[in-house]
Each structure stands twice: as C-alpha cells, then as structure tokens.
Amino acid sequence: MTIEQLHQIFLQYPQVCTDTRKITPNCIFFALKGENFNGNDYASQAVESGASFAVVDNAEVAKENKMILVNDVLKTLQSLSRFHRNYCKAKVIGLTGSNGKTTTKELITAVLSTKYKTVATKGNLNNHIGVPLTLLSIKNDTEIAVVEMGANHLKEIEFLCGIAEPDYGYITNFGKAHLEGFGSEEGVIKAKSELYNYLIDNNKPIFFNADDPIQRSKIEPVIKKYGYSQDNSQYYNIKLVDADPFVKLEVEDITITSQLIGRYNFSNCCAAILIGKYFSLDLKEIKQGIENYIPQNNRSQIIHKNGHHIILDAYNANPTSMKAALENFKEISGDYKIVFLGDMFELGSLAEKEHQYISDLAIAMDFSEINLIGENFFTTNNTLKKFKSFDELRQSLQDTPIPQSATILIKGSRGMALERILDLL
Structure with missing residues (x-):
C-alpha cells in the first residue's frame, strides 16, 4: 500500500493510536515496537477494541482482518505525517x-x-x-x-x-x-x-x-x-x-x-x-x-498548602534550568526559605561536576534550609541535608516536619518525581 492510499484511509478515520490501552472508536492503530514490547502482538486486540485498522509489519499478523501490512510501521507513521502535513x-x-x-x-x-x-x-x-x-x-x-x-x-x-x-x-x-x-x-x-x-x-x-x-x-x-x-x-x-x-x-x-x-x-x-x-x-x-495561560504539569506552579508557599518546578531539570530556578528563588520574598533539589539526569561524565556546582551555588545563596535528594547529590562535598533516596527524605520529613509558613522551592528531574513532597507537607 502506498502512502497516498494509506492517507485516503486516514482521511476517513483521522484518529491515530499507538497504545491499545487508549483505543478510540474507528481509530487507526500503528503497531510500533519498543525495547520491551512489539505492537504487532497487540494488533488484534486493537481491532477488537474498536480500531478500524491496524498498521503492522509482521506478515503473519497481517493475515487477519483489518490489517494493513507495511515494511516498517514507524517509518510509515513518519511518512504519513509528512504527507498529511503537506496535504x-x-x-x-x-x-x-x-x-x-x-x-x-x-x-x-x-x-x-x-x-x-x-x-x-x-x-x-x-x-x-x-x-x-x-x-x-x-x-x-x-x-x-x-x-x-x-x-x-x-x-x-x-x-x-x-x-x-x-x-x-x-x-x-x-x-x-x-x-x-x-x-x-x-x-x-x-x-x-x-x-x-x-x-x-x-x-x-x-x-x-x-x-x-x-x-x-x-x-x-x-x-x-x-x-x-x-x-x-x-x-x-x-x-x-x-x-x-x-x-x-x-x-x-x-x-x-x-x-x-x-x-x-x-x-x-x-x-x-x-x-x-x-x-x-x-x-x-x-x-x-x-x-489567561496557567502553567500545569509540575512546571513553575505556585501552590499554597497548609500555610506554605510552594514553587513546584519538578517536571525536569538540568544545570541551566536549576541555576535559573535558584536565582529566581533567591529574589522572591519569604522569611523562611527551603529548597528541595533532586538529581539531574543525562549528564554523563559531567554529573559529579555539575551536581557539585549546583550544591555550591545553593549554599552561596544562604537559604534557610537546603535538602539534596538522589544518588548524585548525595556524593557532593558539603554538610547539607542529603538523602540518597526519596524514602530517606520521606522518613526525615515525617520525623521532623518543616516549619509553618515556609516558602519552598521543589526542583528536580522527572525521574525523581519530587512532586511527591507535596503529600508530605
């Protein structure tokens, strides 16, 4: 089947799905592959759940009804999108x-x-x-x-x-x-x-x-x-x-x-x-x-909880965004300012250097309290409160709750999921 022919089908069924848990009626399911899954294995399930067609690259699966066989599902998805973009x-x-x-x-x-x-x-x-x-x-x-x-x-x-x-x-x-x-x-x-x-x-x-x-x-x-x-x-x-x-x-x-x-x-x-x-x-x-735009999804959100004034910026982090967040937090008003910093990921051989730099920067800003969470921050050279895991932080906050009416910054990479701190306040 050519991309032009597939596009004609897409125009009739203009909903695309790549996850059988999110099938919508009359969508087209694309059987993508990942490290731990093969979408071809779920193509039949997708059709049974309401998909009009399933695009697959396994000839055996394609023998079933409503299957569209292509050489490579991912490349087909990309080619179809480029064709549609120009259409x-x-x-x-x-x-x-x-x-x-x-x-x-x-x-x-x-x-x-x-x-x-x-x-x-x-x-x-x-x-x-x-x-x-x-x-x-x-x-x-x-x-x-x-x-x-x-x-x-x-x-x-x-x-x-x-x-x-x-x-x-x-x-x-x-x-x-x-x-x-x-x-x-x-x-x-x-x-x-x-x-x-x-x-x-x-x-x-x-x-x-x-x-x-x-x-x-x-x-x-x-x-x-x-x-x-x-x-x-x-x-x-x-x-x-x-x-x-x-x-x-x-x-x-x-x-x-x-x-x-x-x-x-x-x-x-x-x-x-x-x-x-x-x-x-x-x-x-x-x-x-x-x-009228209000940030969501843990991105620079301001939250008021139990008397605390919280800046939740826990969607992601790298040295540049971490530095900017700390500099901004330094400027805003607050009598008792607490920082929770989680590990920054994907830094490779520079991880040790960059985590030390951020911890030194935080110390220089003289916040009331600084908490470092994660294996990278745990190895930094300082006397700050350090927690190798979130569970250690949880136990510490349960044993010693933070003071009332604090101004709090929560910043870390997505994998740290530091928004969980909100449940501990």
Missing part, C-alpha cells in the same frame, strides 16, 4: 531549545488561538513518534501548528525538520541539557542549531532572542529574521518589569502580567508576543492569551 494548508512553527520548550509552545498556542485555529504538540510528545502524531492532528481548517522538537543526540532535530518541514522556527535557548548525548555545551548548540540550518537552507523566517549572543551570532547573515530585545531598538522592544513572583512585562506601553514565575519565563513570554505580532494579532489579543 493540509496549516503553517508550521518549529520549536526547540534546551529549556522552556513546552511552556513556550503553550504560550505561543495560547496567543495564536485567540485569532487562529491552532493545534500544538500535546504535553512534551516531541520526539520521532510525538512529532508525527502532532502533524496527524492537523485538520483541514487548522491554520497554524506549533510543533515542539526535542533531542538528546546530534542529527535528531535535523531528522524531525525533515518530517515537519517547518515554515518558521524558534529556539528558546542553548543550555546544559542532555550533555550525556551531546557531549558538551558546544554539542548542544550544534544540535539545536539544526533547526536554524533547515530554515536558512529553505529561506524560511526565524524568530529569535536578540539579547542572546549565541542566537544573534548564529543568524547574523539571515535576512528573514525577527527578534525581540529589552534594549536594542533594531528589534521589537519588550521590557521586564517585575518577577516577584509573577513575570510582568511591558510592550508598547501596555503591561502584561503573566501567571508564570521566574525571570527565566520572561523570554518565553517574549517569544509568544513576537510571534503573535508577526501573525498580525493586536496587543489586546496577545495580552489575553498570555494572562
């Missing part, structure tokens, strides 16, 4: 970066949705499977698609650009993320810049932070570039007014007060404003989109 008229904005991708994606979507029919990556489904699924969510009436692209190795962004074929692009920043895969900060810059390379090669517009010297140098020769800056009048001016705790900014004499904490979210808001202006939104629409 539809939606403009695609590609988005990557070390930190803030998902928040920036959601802010851009919140702004553009005030005027346009917009779809965007769900959650952080931004890899070689998530990007195709996002593209296949585009409808005939979709005007703009905001596609988040993640990577932890070189050439991954290049590959995803080949699927999504973005019309525009934005890189949030270049930070110390996935150093195990990229090898160094230089590797991070090279990998994330693959989005720039695609846009430059195809003469597509680039949005960028003109106050970031790395971004500025990378696209110096580009003609179709649109930047924002706090001070440089050559670019669109947006001023940071305050961030205690919520980011407040000023643009064209209009004040926008977000529901996002931390200076590090200023640039995320700026990107949404800049892109909104490019797509001809007026500032009232932009202001509405940003001010």
